Amino acid sequence: MARYGMVFDLKRCIGCNACVIGCKQENSLPDGVFFTRTLSEEYGVYPAVNRVYIPTLCNHCEDAPCEKVCPSGATYTRPDGIVMVDPEKCIGCGSCAVACPYDQRSEMKAEAFKDGLFGTGELTDFEKQGYPRYTPGMVTKCDFCSGRVDAGLDPACVVTCPTDARIFGDLDDPNSKPSKLIRERGGKSPLPEKNTRPKVYYID
Amino acid sequence: MAANDLPIVGDSFKLGFRLQRYWDTPMASAFFFGELGAGLFLVSLLLESAQGMLAGLLITGLLKTYFHLSHMGVPTKSWRAILRPDRSWISRGLIGIVCFIGFGGLHLLNVWGFVPGFGGLLKLLAGAAALVVMTYQGFAMSHSTAISLWSSGLIPVSSLIYAATGGVMLLLASVPESAQFLVPVALLLHLCLAAVLLSLLHAARHGSPGARKSAELLTRTLYAKWFFALVCGAGVLLPILLLWFAGSVPLAAMIAAAGTLAGYYTFRLLIFKAGVFEPIMSFRP
Secondary structure, three states: OOOEEEEEEOOOOOOOOHHHHHHHHHHOOOOOOOOEEEEEEEEEEOOEEEEEEEEEEOOOOOOOHHHHHOOOOOEEEOOOOOEEEOOOOOOOOOHHHHHOOOOOOEEOOHHHHHHOOOOOOOOOHHHHHHHHHOOOOOEEOOOOOHHHHHOOOOOHHHHHOOOOOEEEEEOOOOOOHHHHHHHHHOOEOOOHHHOOOOOEEEEO | OOOOOOOEOOOOOEOOEEEOOOOOHHHHHHHHHHHHHHHHHHHHHHHOOHHHHHHHHHHHHHHHHHHHHHHOOOHHHHHHHHOOOOOOHHHHHHHHHHHHHHHHHHHHHHHOOOOOOOHHHHHHHHHHHHHHHHHHHHHHHHOOOOEOOOOOOHHHHHHHHHHHHHHHHHHHHHOHHHHHHHHHHHHHHHHHHHHHHHHHHHHHHOOOHHHHHHHHHHHOOOOHHHHHHHHHHHHHHHHHHHHHHHOOOHHHHHHHHHHHHHHHHHHHHHHHHOOEEOOOOOOOO
């Protein structure tokens, strides 16, 4: 069984946010909800100033705190390591959201589903086909586009990235691209002191 | 790799500290009324005040439930929160609340003579369940390491002491005859509160960057005036002075109780609002 993970190559990320748009489109996300973000940071002192882009998404932690605190059993980990949320079981209590050190949970507010992307109360065809996968009021997150992964495809953010800054694959396969990158370029985990053992790594 | 001087960035696409925004006023109200009701019940149980026990059960049973349901994204499925007591403090707490209402109600009926027998056992079970309700919310917060301000053993202690203090002050304000016994207890509890608040701030100021940012929010920037005026001033100092100099005067006890509850509610609210998520990494030199 594979153990899926992702590597972000910070040297390649140009902050175009195509991944964000690809994700929103693939997952039919309502207004204001993002499963992935590309954060930016400026550092240094003029004239030696630099800007770095840091993509973020759910880290699909081995020891996922969101799964541990979920009182309804809605959050669970698949055998391939993808941390999922069952929309039928989620009660929207938000305990997963305050337990995630990476702030990667999103509230699917009921109003967003009623108002629609344009705030007119009329849903577009795009919204009508996408929203039934969510329960209004639930708290959810990135699932590595599990439907695409099951079909043998990469997540939408990975295929949308024009610079190959996002690399997805099996971390248990030593010959997979992410495994090689982590090994050769020293992949770093976000907030390692939180002991969540993320399956997302950063290389720079 | 987190830098201390990063800003609070809200919900933007910038790197920095992010304020906790998932648990807000309804959840703070639910925590407040849950603990207050259980605290009032436990104190009333010890002093055998049936009216106090009834009030405690109603506060927790009605107000906590109402605010919890108003917070839930999918309230119709809230019953599911009871399903994972093996790993979730929310589930354990919900079981505690059900036991508290059940055993507390039965004990009250026993006191009124409607249910004969098992008086001692019901009292014990109701008291134990009240203790669970007084503390579990603190454990639910401190269990997670995501928000450094909350990730402290002092949070459940603060829940327990605030709940007990709130219960004692409500009973003191409503039953002035109990002043001789309750005033020293209330003074001691307020001193404990002061110690817990100081320890919590001290731990935060010497903790991770996120904890330091939370301490800064509480004591120097965004929430400082509310924290000092209501949590410290009205919630601790005013009651200590009033109880010390005029504890047996009913009006003073009522003002002291109002101050304690105002401070308690503000603490519950601010501890949520001042919680921050750490920046995942920083390249600042």
